[in-house]
Amino acid sequence: MGTSASKLNRAIMADIHRLSLNQATTERWSVKEAVEGCLRHGIPSIGLWRHKIHEAGLRESVRLVRDAGLHVSSLCRGGMFPAPTREERQQRIEDTLRAIDECAELHADSLVLVVGASSAVGLVDARKMVEEGLAAIVSHARESGVRLGLEPLHPMYAGERCVLNTIDQALDMASPYAPMEVGLILDTFHIWWDPYVLQQITRAKGRIYGFHVSDWLVPVPDLLLGRGMMGDGVIDNRTLRGAVDRSGYAGPIEVEIFNQAIWDMPGNDVLSTVVERFTSLV
Amino acid sequence: MGTSASKLNRAIMADIHRLSLNQATTERWSVKEAVEGCLRHGIPSIGLWRHKIHEAGLRESVRLVRDAGLHVSSLCRGGMFPAPTREERQQRIEDTLRAIDECAELHADSLVLVVGASSAVGLVDARKMVEEGLAAIVSHARESGVRLGLEPLHPMYAGERCVLNTIDQALDMASPYAPMEVGLILDTFHIWWDPYVLQQITRAKGRIYGFHVSDWLVPVPDLLLGRGMMGDGVIDNRTLRGAVDRSGYAGPIEVEIFNQAIWDMPGNDVLSTVVERFTSLV
Numbered sequence: 091m092g093t094s095a096s097k098l099n100r101a102i103m104a105d106i107h108r109l110s111l112n113q114a115t116t117e118r119w120s121v122k123e124a125v126e127g128c129l130r131h132g133i134p135s136i137g138l139w140r141h142k143i144h145e146a147g148l149r150e151s152v153r154l155v156r157d158a159g160l161h162v163s164s165l166c167r168g169g170m171f172p173a174p175t176r177e178e179r180q181q182r183i184e185d186t187l188r189a190i191d192e193c194a195e196l197h198a199d200s201l202v203l204v205v206g207a208s209s210a211v212g213l214v215d216a217r218k219m220v221e222e223g224l225a226a227i228v229s230h231a232r233e234s235g236v237r238l239g240l241e242p243l244h245p246m247y248a249g250e251r252c253v254l255n256t257i258d259q260a261l262d263m264a265s266p267y268a269p270m271e272v273g274l275i276l277d278t279f280h281i282w283w284d285p286y287v288l289q290q291i292t293r294a295k296g297r298i299y300g301f302h303v304s305d306w307l308v309p310v311p312d313l314l315l316g317r318g319m320m321g322d323g324v325i326d327n328r329t330l331r332g333a334v335d336r337s338g339y340a341g342p343i344e345v346e347i348f349n350q351a352i353w354d355m356p357g358n359d360v361l362s363t364v365v366e367r368f369t370s371l372v
Numbered sequence: 373m374g375t376s377a378s379k380l381n382r383a384i385m386a387d388i389h390r391l392s393l394n395q396a397t398t399e400r401w402s403v404k405e406a407v408e409g410c411l412r413h414g415i416p417s418i419g420l421w422r423h424k425i426h427e428a429g430l431r432e433s434v435r436l437v438r439d440a441g442l443h444v445s446s447l448c449r450g451g452m453f454p455a456p457t458r459e460e461r462q463q464r465i466e467d468t469l470r471a472i473d474e475c476a477e478l479h480a481d482s483l484v485l486v487v488g489a490s491s492a493v494g495l496v497d498a499r500k501m502v503e504e505g506l507a508a509i510v511s512h513a514r515e516s517g518v519r520l521g522l523e524p525l526h527p528m529y530a531g532e533r534c535v536l537n538t539i540d541q542a543l544d545m546a547s548p549y550a551p552m553e554v555g556l557i558l559d560t561f562h563i564w565w566d567p568y569v570l571q572q573i574t575r576a577k578g579r580i581y582g583f584h585v586s587d588w589l590v591p592v593p594d595l596l597l598g599r600g601m602m603g604d605g606v607i608d609n610r611t612l613r614g615a616v617d618r619s620g621y622a623g624p625i626e627v628e629i630f631n632q633a634i635w636d637m638p639g640n641d642v643l644s645t646v647v648e649r650f651t652s653l654v
Contacts (some may be wrong), residue, residue, distance in 0.1 A: 207607050209590040217567070246528040248565035249590045249606050259567040283530035285499070285541040308491040308531045313592055324491050324531050 106370045110163040112302065112346035113142055115364065116357045121146040123357065125154045131361040135161040135342040137300075138196065140189060152195055162170030162198040163342035164239065164275070164300050165189065170206035171223030172216035172253065179219060182206070183226045190227065194237045199341060200239035200299040201231070202275050205254045207247070216253045224272070227323060232271055239299040240264055241275035242285075246313060257281060257290035260298040261297065269296045276334060277302035277346065279317050290332040298339040302346045303327045305370050315350045320367040327372045343372060392417030392445040394425055394584065394628035397646065398639045403428040405639065407436045413643040415592060417443040417600070417624040419582075420478065422471060425598045444480040445447050445624035446521065446557070447471065447580050452488035453505030454535065456499035464488070465508045466559075472509065475518045478518050481623060482521035482581040487536045489529070492570045498535045503545060512554055521581040522546055523557040528595060539563060539572035540639070543579065551578045558616060559584035559628065561599050564607040573615040580621040583608045584628045585654050597632045602649040625654060 105350050123141050128136050136155065142298050143151045143165075155162055168186035173179045180251050186203070193201040205220040207213075224238070231238050240260045241307035254260055257274065264272040274297050281287050283306075291298075305323030310316045331343065345364050352360055389632040393415050395406050410418055418437065425433045425447075437444055449470035455461045468485070475483040489495075506520070513520050522542045525534035536542055539556065546554040556579050561626050563569050565588075573580075587605030592598045602609050613625065627646050634642055 212608060213565070213606065214608075245526065245565040246592070249588050249592070255565055255567060283495070283527040283537055285538060285544075306531050309551065310595055311526070313595070324495065326494060326496075358401075360538070 105372070106132055106365065107134060108341070108343045109133050109223075109365065109368050110137055110161075110342035110344040111361070111364065112137035112164075112166070112344040113139045114166070114361055115345055115347045115352065117348075117353045120298055121151045121154055125158045125160060127159055127357055127361050128160055130358070131365055133361070133365070135163040135344075136161060137164040137166060137344045137346065138198070139166045140192065143192065143196075148195055155196065161342065162196045163344055164200055164202050165193040165196055165198040167204045168201050168227070169220075169223070171201040171209050172206050172208040172219040174208065174210040179223065182199050183223055186223070186227050187230050190231050190234050190236045194234040196219075197326045198236075200237040200273070200275070202239050202241050202300070204241055204243065204252055207249060207251050207253045208248060213248065213253055220253060224263065228267055228271055236268065237299055238272045239275040240272065241277060242280055244280040256284060257287070257294055261290075261294055264297055273297035273299040275300040275302065278305070278325050278327050278330050279306060280302045282306060282330065287330070288333050291330070291337050296335040298334060298337055300341065300344065301331065301334050301339060302344045303331070303368075304345065304347045312350070315348050315353075317347045317349050319347060319349075319352065319363055320345070320371045331372055343368075387654070388414055388647065389416060390623070390625045391415050391647065391650050392419055392443070392624035392626040393624055393643065393646065394419035394446075394448070394626040395421045396448070397627055397629045397634065398642055399635045401639050403433045404436055404484050407440045407442060407641050409639055410442055412640070413647055415572060415643070415647070417445040417626075419442060419446040419484075419626045419628065420480070422474065425474065425478075430474055430477055437478065443586045443624065444478045445480055445626055446482055446484050447475040447480040449484045449486045449523075450509070451485040451502075451505070454488050454490040454493050454501040456490065456492040461505065465505055468505070468509050469512050472513050472516050472518045476516040480518075482519040482555070482557070484521050484523050485583070486523055486525065486534055489531060489533050489535045492532060494503055495535055497528065502535060506545065510549055519552065519581055520554045521557040522554065523559060524536075524562055526562040538566060539569070539576055543572075543576055546579055555579035555581040557582040557584065558612075559586070560607050560609050560612050561586045561588060564588060564612065569612070570615050573612070573619050578621040580619055581623055582615060582623065582626065583613065584626045585613070585650075586627065586629045591654050596634070597630050597635075599629045601629060601631075601634065601645060602627070602653045613654055625650070
């Protein structure tokens with residue numbers, strides 16, 4: 091091998107230590123299949139989803155990641171706090187308390203909170219319900235040693251999925267709590283467009299719990315299942331990663347891609363591309 | 373008629389003086405048909421689109437709105453500044469200079485600038501190209517007595533349509549120029565989700581040149597043609613109008629709805645609904 095190939099290999103080895111497969115990228119795979127995929131492709135971390143864990147069983151999921159020596163970068167997800175009735179809101183809180191327990195068992199870096207939205211509830215009230223939901227779970231998370239990661243979602247989801255839509259807003263929401271209790275999950279798909287994103291990442295220093303990458307395709311094929319593989323769209327993932335690094339985040343970087351076409355591909359092909367694009371573009 | 377019906381009528385009469393039909397809402401109509409529609413429905417203002425004016429001819433369009441006694445609340449649109457080559461960027465600037473001339477002929481309140489985007493150009497460079505494009509047209513606009521209205525578009529358009537995505541960003545971009553030279557067009561569809569929208573509207577005082585309403589449907593049927601009629605979605609148009617009023621804007625309020633289903637309806641039915649929803653919800 092020539093010098094440039096060796097350099098390339100060293101770059102791959104350095105970068106891949108931070109790579110984490112968010113399980114949503116290989117939606118058709120079980121926890122077992124995703125864990126085996128990570129091992130085959132040298133991916134040291136995994137972000138798990140609760141519906142997959144419930145299929146496999148929590149104890150079995152814990153055993154699978156432990157036996158594989160995988161680090162669990164996050165558990166997705168708790169939250170979804172806004173709802174028209176008090177009863178429904180209490181159910182969402184209780185579900186998130188269970189998610190905290192699962193997160194503790196898995197030794198995941200943090201529980202990702204997608205805070206929710208409700209078209210039956212006005213935006214202002216929905217945001218209050220999120221604050222109330224968060225307040226209702228922080229002490230249990232603290233006692234369980236689980237960090238709560240608020241994930242701001244793209245503003246196009248404000249109507250039906252998540253009323254938390256910018257880093258600044260997430261920081262304001264986290265501010266009543268200690269930096270080790272409530273922090274942020276930053277996903278380039280959700281934040282890339284923001285004209286003040288670099289300043290906001292700087293402001294987030296000390297509260298960044300996770301970093302997710304994918305790409306924004308032009309044109310957008312679908313609101314929910316239209317994310318792209320890094321390099322296939324217009325997001326400058328590397329610049330955003332640099333900013334997140336400078337804000338002191340040195341943890342795993344999850345590749346999280348909701349895309350029907352990628353879900354329809356063989357998982358091993360997806361993971362090969364993930365590793366290649368991650369090392370060359372993130 | 374009873375008292376409440378009279379009150380309702382007075383409310384209608386008061387509100388409708390600010391109603392303006394943005395021509396995009398009745399996409400199938402020519403300038404002539406839209407002008408006649410406004411007269412039939414008692415709508416005193418109209419927002420015109422250049423492709424429709426070019427079909428009718430500028431002189432004929434000026435005659436139509438003048439003879440009808442209609443106020444022209446805006447001309448849509450100039451801008452689209454980012455492009456990979458200098459030649460293309462110069463073409464966009466020259467086209468916008470022509471739009472300024474048309475705007476002056478029509479005595480429109482302002483020229484709406486949709487600033488553009490380019491997937492061939494990075495987001496940061498595209499934003500610089502917008503600043504350069506704006507700088508290249510301000511003096512001609514000033515000499516022509518035309519106000520330039522920067523319209524921040526929803527962040528979901530940052531990849532392909534508009535790299536200007538928040539009120540704060542638009543105010544920063546307008547700030548080198550006088551408040552009567554460069555201002556903002558605020559459209560509830562684009563700004564409703566922003567957690568800091570009310571503070572930003574307050575900050576925009578003195579620079580608000582236009583206000584547009586429609587609604588955000590849940591789920592969103594289409595990225596481009598999925599806007600809703602006021603009342604069919606989750607936007608609190610009245611609260612946003614109140615904030616815009618308190619920021620000193622007392623001009624026309626355009627109803628601008630890009631929606632294939634509404635375009636497929638008879639224009640008169642659309643205008644009846646526009647008048648009814650405007651008076652009851654905006």
